[in-house]
Amino acid sequence: MSYKNQFSSVYVNELKEHTAMSLVKTFCSGERKPSQYLEQLFEHIERINPELNAITSLQKEYALLRAKELEAKKPEAHQMLYGVPIVIKENIQKVDFPVECASKMLKGYRGQFNATVIESLENAGAIIIGSANMDEFAMGSANEHSSHGVVRNPHDPKRVSGGSSGGSSVACAAGFAPITLGSDTGGSVREPAAFCGIYGFKPTYGRVSRYGLVAFGSSLDQISPFARSVEDLDLVLKVIAHEDPLDSTSLRGCYESQIEKYTLKGKKIGVIRSLLKAGLDDNVLQEFQSLEENLKKYGVEFVDIEIPSLxxxxxxxxxxxxxxxxxxxxxxxxxxxxxxxxxxxxxxxxxxxxxxxxxxxxxxxxxxxxxxxxxxxxxxxxxxxxxAVRDMMAKEFASVFEKLDFIYMPTAPTSAFKFGENSHDPLKEYLYDVFTIPANLTGIPAISVPTKVGMGCLPVGVQFMAAKGRDAELIAFASALEKTKLIGTTALV
Amino acid sequence: MTTDFSRESVKRIAELSRLHLSEDEITQYQKELAKIIQAFNALSQVPLPKELLGDARSALGMAKGIGADDSLSRMCSDEAKNSIATHDFLAQSPDREGVFVRVPAILASST
Amino acid sequence: MSENNLTSYPNVLEIMKKYDVVIGIEVHCQLATKSKMFSHAKNAYGDSPNSNIDPTCLGLPGALPTINEECVNLAIRMGLALKSEIQPVSVFARKNYFYPDLPKGYQITQYDKPICLGGELILPNGKKINIERVQIEEDAGKNIHVGATSLVDYNRSGVGLIEIVSAPDMTSPEEASDYLRKLHSYVVNLDISDGDLERGNFRADANVSIMPKDSKVFGQRCEIKNVNSFKYLEKAIAYEIERQYEVIEAGGKIHMETRGYDSEKNITVGQRSKESAKDYRYFPEPDLPPLIVSLERIEKVKKLMPELPESKAARFTEKYSLPEYDAKVITASRINSSYFESLVTSLLGKVEPKNISNYFMTDVMRASKLFAEAKGISLDELLEVPVSLENSISLLSLQASGTISGRIAKEIFEEMISTGKSPVEIVKEKNLVQISDDTSIAKICEQVILDNPEQLSQYLSGKEKLFGFFVGQTMKISGGKLNPAKVNEMLKKLLDSKK
Structure with a gap:
C-alpha cells in the first residue's frame, strides 16, 4: 500500500528539532526567537493548509504579538511551554478567537472567556496560533460533518482525517504545531491520531478541566492533546492536567510525570482476543500482532481477557x-x-x-x-x-486492572478510509465504536500510539488503556515503548 | 413499547427539542426511533448485580462508578465576582435594546 | 377568627359543610448570599440590567456550574428550623424547558433526592403542617414585556433559591396565610432571605382542591401563582374554593391549570395552559457531583443559627419579665425584636424593659399598623419599624427623667409620627416641659381649690372621692404639664391643711 504525498514536511520529519521540548530549549537559550520561528511556520501553514483545511482560523497578528510580549522578558522557570505554538479545536473558548464548533449555529461567534486550559497554556508561555476544524459540535468520526468543509489526511488527501478532532490531528501531523488540543468524547482524539500517524491521549475523566470546552457529553468529554512525541504529551499534561475549582468534576491534585525511569519488563497487558477475530483490516491486524510479539521480547506478558459488558x-x-x-x-x-x-x-x-x-x-x-x-x-x-450498565462496565474494567497493568487493542479496525467510502459494514462500524468508547464510558485514560509502518504505508494506531487515575503510568509506558522504536510518528513521505 | 413509532410521537419529540422537521424527516425519524427502541430494549434485559438495582434515576450510581470520587463535596466560598462586562455580553446578541436582550413577545407562560 | 370558626369567609364556610378543602403551598425563597447559587456572579437587587453576570449564569458555551457553600448552609438552616431530615447525600438534576429567561435551556434543581426531607411547621392555632421537602435550585432571569417584544435581564439568573413544599395539610384560606406568615417570619428571622415580597424574594404558589366530605379520593387541584401578598393569596384561595365548588355542583369537571389572581376583581384567572403535559426530562446533573453534607457541617450551621422566634419569645419572657403575649408579638418579627432590644440596651438603668414593652405594644405597634394600612400591605411585610429608634429613645428618656409627663408623652408621640420631628424639638416648640417645682404646682393647686368652694366643702365633709375631681381640674388647667405625682402630693397636703 504505497502512495505519493505532496505534504512532506520539515516540521514533522526533522522531528527532533520541532518538538515542543526542543523548541522550548531553543527559545530559552536565545538560539532562536519565537517570532522568527512563527514567521516561517506561518509560511508553511499557508502553503499547505488550504488543501488540508485543518486550521479554520490562523491568528497571525495575535500570535506575533504574544511572541513579542514573551521576548520582551526573560523566560521564567514555570514557563514550560515558552514560545511553543499550539492549535486548539474550535470548541474551546478563547477570548476573541472564533469558537464556531464547525456549526452554522455559531457562525461568527467569538470567544467570550478563556477556558482554563487556555489560561494554563498561556501562563506557561505557549502561543496559541489558531483554531482547528472539527465535526459539528464534536459529533462525528471522520470530520465530514463540518460547516467549514472536510479535513484531509496529510498522508493521502483523498482520505479522511478521522474525527471529530480532525483539524487538530492534521495540524499536528502536518507540522502546523508540535502540540494541538482536541476533545475526546467517544474516541474523537484517539481515532484521528491513529489515522494521521501521531499520538493522541485521552486523560482520566476529570484530569483536565472542562471549563471552557463546549459541552457535548458532559460525563464523557475530555480535552485531549495530540503530539508527535510522548515527551511532548507529558509536557503539555504537566501544564494542563490539574485541579480546577471552576470545574466541579475535575479531579483533585495534578498530573505527576513518571516518565523518567520506567521498565517494560514484567508488565502485564490484557487483550480482548474475541474482538480481533473478524472485521479488522489486514494491515491493522498485522501491526497489532507484530507489536505484541515484539513487546514480548522486552519481557511484557500478554493475557487474554474478556469483558462481557462491552x-x-x-x-x-x-x-x-x-x-x-x-x-x-x-x-x-x-x-x-x-x-x-x-x-x-x-x-x-x-x-x-x-x-x-x-x-x-x-x-x-x-x-x-x-x-x-x-x-x-x-x-x-x-x-x-x-x-446502571455503565457502572457495571466500570466495575468490570476496575477488576481487570487489579491484576493487569494495561489493556491493549487497536484504535480503529482500519486505517484512514477514502472519502465516500464508509463501508457501512455493521461489524466494522461496531468495532470503530467498541475500541474507543469504553474508555470514555468508564473514565479511564487511553492513548493511541502510531505503529512503525513501512515507508509510504498508511498510518496504523494501536491503543493502550490504564486504570482510572493512572495517567502518569500510561504515559511513562508509552514513552518507554517509544524509546524501543517499535512505535513512532509516521513520516510524511 | 410498540415497535411502531407514530408521527404524533415524532412531532412531540421535535417540539420538545424545538426542532422543525419536514414531512420526510418525520417519516425518517419514525423508522430511526423504532430501530433505536429495539436496540435499547436489549439494554433493559441486561441482568444487573444487586447493588446496582433499584434507583437508577440518581447520580449515586455515577458517584460509585466514574468521575465523582475524591471530587465529592466540592463547594466554593460565597464571594461575588462578575466576570463579563455588559457590553461584551451584548455585543454578540442577535437583537438588543439598550442593556437588554430583546426577543419576540412571549405569549404564554411556560411553567 | 375564633377557634370554633373554620374560616371567616362565609361562602367558604358554607362550602365546608359539604366539602373538605385541601391546600398545599410551594414557596420559592431567594437566598440572601453575596453570590449566586451555581455561579460566582453577584447577587443584588436593582443593579443595572445584565451587569451581575458571568459565563455560567449566562449559559455560555463551555461554562460550568459550581456550588456556593453558603447557599447549602442556608438550606440546612431552613431544614433545621423545620425539623426536616437533612440528607447526607442529595443530587442535583436538570429540569429541561425553553424560555428566554432560562439561558441554558434547563434549570439546575433537585428532583427525587433533595437536601431536606420531611419536617413540620406549627401554626398559631397549634395545628401541625407537614413539610414534604426543601430543595436547592437556581432562579431564572427576568422578562419585561414591552409591546410586541420582551426584554431580558439576566441579573437574577442563577440566584440561589430554596423551594419549600408543604404537604396538602391546610384546610382553609386562613390556615394557608398563617402558614405563609410563619414560614416568612422564619426565613427573615433566620437571615435566610430578605423576604421582601415586592422584590420577589419570597414567592408562594398554592395548590387548591376540594373533595366531598366522605370521599377518599382527592379532587383535581389548580395552581394559583404569582400572588405577592399574603392577604391577596388568602383571598385568591377563598375565591378559588368557591369557583371549584360552583363548577362541581353544576356537574362540571375541574381541569388542572395554572391560575393568576386579579386583585381588583377578586377573582382567579386561568392562564393559557399547554395542551400537552409538561415533560421536563429530568436527569441527574452530570456537571455536579452528588452533594455531600457532613455531620460537622450540620453542627456548624446549628451553632451559627440565629434564634428561632419561639425560643426568642421564651427568652424575652424570662430575661425582661415581659408578659407572654407581649414577648410573642415582639419576637415574631425580626425588626420588632431587634428594635425592642436596641431600646432596652440604650435605656439600660433608665427605663424598665416592661415599660419599654408597654410603649412598644401600645404606641409603636399602633403606628406600625397605621403605616402598613396606608401602604396597603400587611404588618409582617414591613421592612422596618416606622418610628425612628432615636426618637423612641429620646421620648422614653424624657419621660423617665420627669421632663415630661406620661400624658404629654402620648401627645408628643402623635406629633412625632405625623411630622417626623424629634421629641426634643416638639417639647421646645410647644413648650411641653413638665412642671415639677413645688412653687408653681402649689400656686395652681391653690387656685383650683379657691375656684371650687362647693367641692371643697363637700370634700371636707367626707366625700373623699372628690379628690379625683381636684386632680382632674388641676391637670386640665395646666394642660397636663404638671408632674402628676407631685400634684397628688400637693393637693393632699393643701386639702388636709384645710381640714
Missing part, C-alpha cells in the same frame, strides 16, 4: 451521549448569541427555525434521540438503565 457499549454510549447532548445543546436558541432566524412569527417559531437552520443533520439526529431517551415513559428503561 457487548452493550454502543447502546449505553448512545443513550448517555445523546441524552446529555440534547440538554447541552438547548442553550443554542438564537437568543443571546449565535444564529437567529429571520421572519419568525413568535418565540416558539424563533426557537424552532433558528435551531433547524443552525444545526446540521447529524446534530439534529442526536438531539432527537437524546430527547427521546429522556422523555417521560422512557427514562427508566433507557437513560436510567444505561447509567
Amino acid at each position: 457487548e452493550h457499549t454502543l447502546s449505553v454510549y448512545y443513550v448517555i451521549a445523546c441524552a446529555e447532548a440534547s440538554s447541552n445543546l438547548s442553550r443554542y436558541d438564537g437568543i443571546r448569541f449565535g444564529h437567529r432566524a429571520e421572519g419568525t412569527e413568535d418565540l416558539n417559531d424563533l426557537y424552532s427555525k433558528s435551531r433547524s437552520e443552525g444545526f446540521g443533520a447529524e446534530v439534529k439526529r442526536r438531539i432527537m434521540l437524546g430527547t427521546f431517551a429522556l422523555s417521560a415513559g422512557y427514562y427508566d428503561a433507557f437513560y436510567g438503565r444505561a447509567l
Whole structure:
C-alpha cells in the first residue's frame, strides 16, 4: 500500500528539532526567537493548509504579538511551554478567537472567556496560533460533518482525517504545531491520531478541566492533546492536567510525570482476543500482532481477557451521549448569541427555525434521540438503565486492572478510509465504536500510539488503556515503548 | 413499547427539542426511533448485580462508578465576582435594546 | 377568627359543610448570599440590567456550574428550623424547558433526592403542617414585556433559591396565610432571605382542591401563582374554593391549570395552559457531583443559627419579665425584636424593659399598623419599624427623667409620627416641659381649690372621692404639664391643711 504525498514536511520529519521540548530549549537559550520561528511556520501553514483545511482560523497578528510580549522578558522557570505554538479545536473558548464548533449555529461567534486550559497554556508561555476544524459540535468520526468543509489526511488527501478532532490531528501531523488540543468524547482524539500517524491521549475523566470546552457529553468529554512525541504529551499534561475549582468534576491534585525511569519488563497487558477475530483490516491486524510479539521480547506478558459488558457499549454510549447532548445543546436558541432566524412569527417559531437552520443533520439526529431517551415513559428503561450498565462496565474494567497493568487493542479496525467510502459494514462500524468508547464510558485514560509502518504505508494506531487515575503510568509506558522504536510518528513521505 | 413509532410521537419529540422537521424527516425519524427502541430494549434485559438495582434515576450510581470520587463535596466560598462586562455580553446578541436582550413577545407562560 | 370558626369567609364556610378543602403551598425563597447559587456572579437587587453576570449564569458555551457553600448552609438552616431530615447525600438534576429567561435551556434543581426531607411547621392555632421537602435550585432571569417584544435581564439568573413544599395539610384560606406568615417570619428571622415580597424574594404558589366530605379520593387541584401578598393569596384561595365548588355542583369537571389572581376583581384567572403535559426530562446533573453534607457541617450551621422566634419569645419572657403575649408579638418579627432590644440596651438603668414593652405594644405597634394600612400591605411585610429608634429613645428618656409627663408623652408621640420631628424639638416648640417645682404646682393647686368652694366643702365633709375631681381640674388647667405625682402630693397636703 504505497502512495505519493505532496505534504512532506520539515516540521514533522526533522522531528527532533520541532518538538515542543526542543523548541522550548531553543527559545530559552536565545538560539532562536519565537517570532522568527512563527514567521516561517506561518509560511508553511499557508502553503499547505488550504488543501488540508485543518486550521479554520490562523491568528497571525495575535500570535506575533504574544511572541513579542514573551521576548520582551526573560523566560521564567514555570514557563514550560515558552514560545511553543499550539492549535486548539474550535470548541474551546478563547477570548476573541472564533469558537464556531464547525456549526452554522455559531457562525461568527467569538470567544467570550478563556477556558482554563487556555489560561494554563498561556501562563506557561505557549502561543496559541489558531483554531482547528472539527465535526459539528464534536459529533462525528471522520470530520465530514463540518460547516467549514472536510479535513484531509496529510498522508493521502483523498482520505479522511478521522474525527471529530480532525483539524487538530492534521495540524499536528502536518507540522502546523508540535502540540494541538482536541476533545475526546467517544474516541474523537484517539481515532484521528491513529489515522494521521501521531499520538493522541485521552486523560482520566476529570484530569483536565472542562471549563471552557463546549459541552457535548458532559460525563464523557475530555480535552485531549495530540503530539508527535510522548515527551511532548507529558509536557503539555504537566501544564494542563490539574485541579480546577471552576470545574466541579475535575479531579483533585495534578498530573505527576513518571516518565523518567520506567521498565517494560514484567508488565502485564490484557487483550480482548474475541474482538480481533473478524472485521479488522489486514494491515491493522498485522501491526497489532507484530507489536505484541515484539513487546514480548522486552519481557511484557500478554493475557487474554474478556469483558462481557462491552457487548452493550454502543447502546449505553448512545443513550448517555445523546441524552446529555440534547440538554447541552438547548442553550443554542438564537437568543443571546449565535444564529437567529429571520421572519419568525413568535418565540416558539424563533426557537424552532433558528435551531433547524443552525444545526446540521447529524446534530439534529442526536438531539432527537437524546430527547427521546429522556422523555417521560422512557427514562427508566433507557437513560436510567444505561447509567446502571455503565457502572457495571466500570466495575468490570476496575477488576481487570487489579491484576493487569494495561489493556491493549487497536484504535480503529482500519486505517484512514477514502472519502465516500464508509463501508457501512455493521461489524466494522461496531468495532470503530467498541475500541474507543469504553474508555470514555468508564473514565479511564487511553492513548493511541502510531505503529512503525513501512515507508509510504498508511498510518496504523494501536491503543493502550490504564486504570482510572493512572495517567502518569500510561504515559511513562508509552514513552518507554517509544524509546524501543517499535512505535513512532509516521513520516510524511 | 410498540415497535411502531407514530408521527404524533415524532412531532412531540421535535417540539420538545424545538426542532422543525419536514414531512420526510418525520417519516425518517419514525423508522430511526423504532430501530433505536429495539436496540435499547436489549439494554433493559441486561441482568444487573444487586447493588446496582433499584434507583437508577440518581447520580449515586455515577458517584460509585466514574468521575465523582475524591471530587465529592466540592463547594466554593460565597464571594461575588462578575466576570463579563455588559457590553461584551451584548455585543454578540442577535437583537438588543439598550442593556437588554430583546426577543419576540412571549405569549404564554411556560411553567 | 375564633377557634370554633373554620374560616371567616362565609361562602367558604358554607362550602365546608359539604366539602373538605385541601391546600398545599410551594414557596420559592431567594437566598440572601453575596453570590449566586451555581455561579460566582453577584447577587443584588436593582443593579443595572445584565451587569451581575458571568459565563455560567449566562449559559455560555463551555461554562460550568459550581456550588456556593453558603447557599447549602442556608438550606440546612431552613431544614433545621423545620425539623426536616437533612440528607447526607442529595443530587442535583436538570429540569429541561425553553424560555428566554432560562439561558441554558434547563434549570439546575433537585428532583427525587433533595437536601431536606420531611419536617413540620406549627401554626398559631397549634395545628401541625407537614413539610414534604426543601430543595436547592437556581432562579431564572427576568422578562419585561414591552409591546410586541420582551426584554431580558439576566441579573437574577442563577440566584440561589430554596423551594419549600408543604404537604396538602391546610384546610382553609386562613390556615394557608398563617402558614405563609410563619414560614416568612422564619426565613427573615433566620437571615435566610430578605423576604421582601415586592422584590420577589419570597414567592408562594398554592395548590387548591376540594373533595366531598366522605370521599377518599382527592379532587383535581389548580395552581394559583404569582400572588405577592399574603392577604391577596388568602383571598385568591377563598375565591378559588368557591369557583371549584360552583363548577362541581353544576356537574362540571375541574381541569388542572395554572391560575393568576386579579386583585381588583377578586377573582382567579386561568392562564393559557399547554395542551400537552409538561415533560421536563429530568436527569441527574452530570456537571455536579452528588452533594455531600457532613455531620460537622450540620453542627456548624446549628451553632451559627440565629434564634428561632419561639425560643426568642421564651427568652424575652424570662430575661425582661415581659408578659407572654407581649414577648410573642415582639419576637415574631425580626425588626420588632431587634428594635425592642436596641431600646432596652440604650435605656439600660433608665427605663424598665416592661415599660419599654408597654410603649412598644401600645404606641409603636399602633403606628406600625397605621403605616402598613396606608401602604396597603400587611404588618409582617414591613421592612422596618416606622418610628425612628432615636426618637423612641429620646421620648422614653424624657419621660423617665420627669421632663415630661406620661400624658404629654402620648401627645408628643402623635406629633412625632405625623411630622417626623424629634421629641426634643416638639417639647421646645410647644413648650411641653413638665412642671415639677413645688412653687408653681402649689400656686395652681391653690387656685383650683379657691375656684371650687362647693367641692371643697363637700370634700371636707367626707366625700373623699372628690379628690379625683381636684386632680382632674388641676391637670386640665395646666394642660397636663404638671408632674402628676407631685400634684397628688400637693393637693393632699393643701386639702388636709384645710381640714
